[in-house]
Amino acid sequence: ETGVTQTPRHLVMGMTNKKSLKCEQHLGHNAMYWYKQSAKKPLELMFVYSLEERVENNSVPSRFSPECPNSSHLFLHLHTLQPEDSALYLCASSQEVNRVYEQYFGPGTRLTVT
Amino acid sequence: QQQVKQSPQSLIVQKGGISIINCAYENTAFDYFPWYQQFPGKGPALLIAIRPDVSEKKEGRFTISFNKSAKQFSLHIMDSQPGDSATYFCAAREWTDKLIFGTGTRLQVFP
Numbered sequence: 001e002t003g004v005t006q007t008p009r010h011l012v013m014g015m016t017n018k019k020s021l022k023c024e025q026h027l028g029h030n031a032m033y034w035y036k037q038s039a040k041k042p043l044e045l046m047f048v049y050s051l052e053e054r055v056e057n058n059s060v061p062s063r064f065s066p067e068c069p070n071s072s073h074l075f076l077h078l079h080t081l082q083p084e085d086s087a088l089y090l091c092a093s094s095q096e097v098n099r100v101y102e103q104y105f106g107p108g109t110r111l112t113v114t
Numbered sequence: 115q116q117q118v119k120q121s122p123q124s125l126i127v128q129k130g131g132i133s134i135i136n137c138a139y140e141n142t143a144f145d146y147f148p149w150y151q152q153f154p155g156k157g158p159a160l161l162i163a164i165r166p167d168v169s170e171k172k173e174g175r176f177t178i179s180f181n182k183s184a185k186q187f188s189l190h191i192m193d194s195q196p197g198d199s200a201t202y203f204c205a206a207r208e209w210t211d212k213l214i215f216g217t218g219t220r221l222q223v224f225p
Contacts, residue, residue, distance in 0.1 A: 004157070040123070040217055040218075041217060042118070042203075042214070042215040042216060042217050042218075043158075043203070043213075043215040045212060045213070056212070090157050090158075092157070097211050098211050100207060100211045100212065100213050101146050101148045101160070101163055101205070101207050101213060102160060103160070103213070104159075104160075105156075105157025105158050105159065106157050107155060107156050107157050108156075108157055
């Protein structure tokens with residue numbers, strides 16, 4: 001595996017379910033990011049981790065809970081989501097936080113909340 | 115408030131033509147302006163980027179033009195090919211190292 005991988009690629013969940021999205025980067029980067037991509041909207045930065053420490057949390061609802069156990073793995077735990085949370089969730093990584101413009105993105109997880 | 119405004123939302127170009135996508139911003143503290151290309155089923159990928167002290171940057175068929183006084187920058191794709199069909203995002207970096215993205219332009223290049 002190379003680059004940034006995300007699993008699952010597609011997820012359908014009910015509003016009462018609990019699920020997790022997984023991201024893994026094989027680039028030796030120190031910074032990892034979660035973004036939300038909705039149609040006709042700018043990419044929304046959700047969380048930033050630098051060396052496994054959260055450095056940015058963009059007023060994301062608590063039903064989204066990130067976890068970064070090491071610099072290669074990033075999770076997004078989901079619970080009691082709303083239909084408006086349906087979107088493409090992208091993970092990205094960069095060498096350092098200050099090289100955010102050189103992010104490498106994963107293919108995303110297409111989430112549908114029913 | 116949208117900090118980076120991108121237009122058009124969609125663009126159809128004939129093969130061999132020039133594709134032009136425009137972005138405008140308000141925040142003069144932005145210090146780096148990348149463009150990303152996203153194919154269906156893939157994440158965005160960095161295509162080309164420019165700093166505000168440069169007026170133009172060219173990489174192959176892709177050129178960024180930057181107008182600091184007008185606070186505008188644009189992506190030009192010369193000799194557009196069907197393989198260029200994708201969604202293009204402009205972005206700007208804040209002093210906080212955060213990227214602010216435009217809303218995207220879906221480009222379709224027809225043979």
